[in-house]
Amino acid sequence: MKGYFLSLCLMGLSAVASANETLITLFECKTNKNQQLNLVLSGSTLNFMRQGEVEYQQDLSATYLHSYANGQQLMVPHNGNWHLFEETQSTTGFTHVELLVRNAESGKVMEFQECESEVNSVIGLLSPEEITPIPDDLADWLFEVSNKYLP
Numbered sequence: 001m002k003g004y005f006l007s008l009c010l011m012g013l014s015a016v017a018s019a020n021e022t023l024i025t026l027f028e029c030k031t032n033k034n035q036q037l038n039l040v041l042s043g044s045t046l047n048f049m050r051q052g053e054v055e056y057q058q059d060l061s062a063t064y065l066h067s068y069a070n071g072q073q074l075m076v077p078h079n080g081n082w083h084l085f086e087e088t089q090s091t092t093g094f095t096h097v098e099l100l101v102r103n104a105e106s107g108k109v110m111e112f113q114e115c116e117s118e119v120n121s122v123i124g125l126l127s128p129e130e131i132t133p134i135p136d137d138l139a140d141w142l143f144e145v146s147n148k149y150l151p
Contacts (some may be wrong), residue, residue: 027099028120029117045057064132064135065131066133070089074123075134077104087121097114100112
C-alpha cells in the first residue's frame with residue numbers, strides 16, 4: 001500500500017513530506033456550501049477536515065472502495081454514517097467531485113456537498129489492491145438506497 005501512495009507522490013499529486021511521515025491529500029475542495037473540505041492520508045490514518053479543523057480520523061483498513069463504470073467512491077465509516085468521497089468522469093470529460101454522507105442504517109442523505117473550486121482529488125486513482133473493495137452486500141445496499149434517497 002505504501003508503495004502505491006508513494007508513487008502517487010512522485011506523480012506530482014498533493015503531498016507534503018515531514019520528518020516522520022508523508023501526508024497525501026486524497027480529496028480537497030471548496031464546496032457549493034462555501035466549505036473547505038480535505039481528506040488527508042497520514043500513514044494508515046485518514047484525517048477528514050472541514051474549514052481546516054480535523055473533524056474525525058479513521059483507519060484506512062476500515063474503508064471500502066466502490067468502483068463503477070465512470071467513477072469511484074471511497075466509503076469511510078464515521079458515527080453511524082458512511083462518508084462517500086466520490087469522483088466521477090462525465091462523457092464530456094468533466095470530473096465531478098462530491099461528498100455524500102448517508103446514514104449507515106437507513107441510507108438517508110445526511111449531507112451533500114459538491115466541489116466547485118480548488119478541486120484536487122485522487123479518489124479515481126485509488127486501487128482495489130490498496131483499499132478493500134466494497135463487499136457485495138454493502139454494494140447492493142448502496143445501490144438500493146442511492147435509488148431511494150437522492151441527494
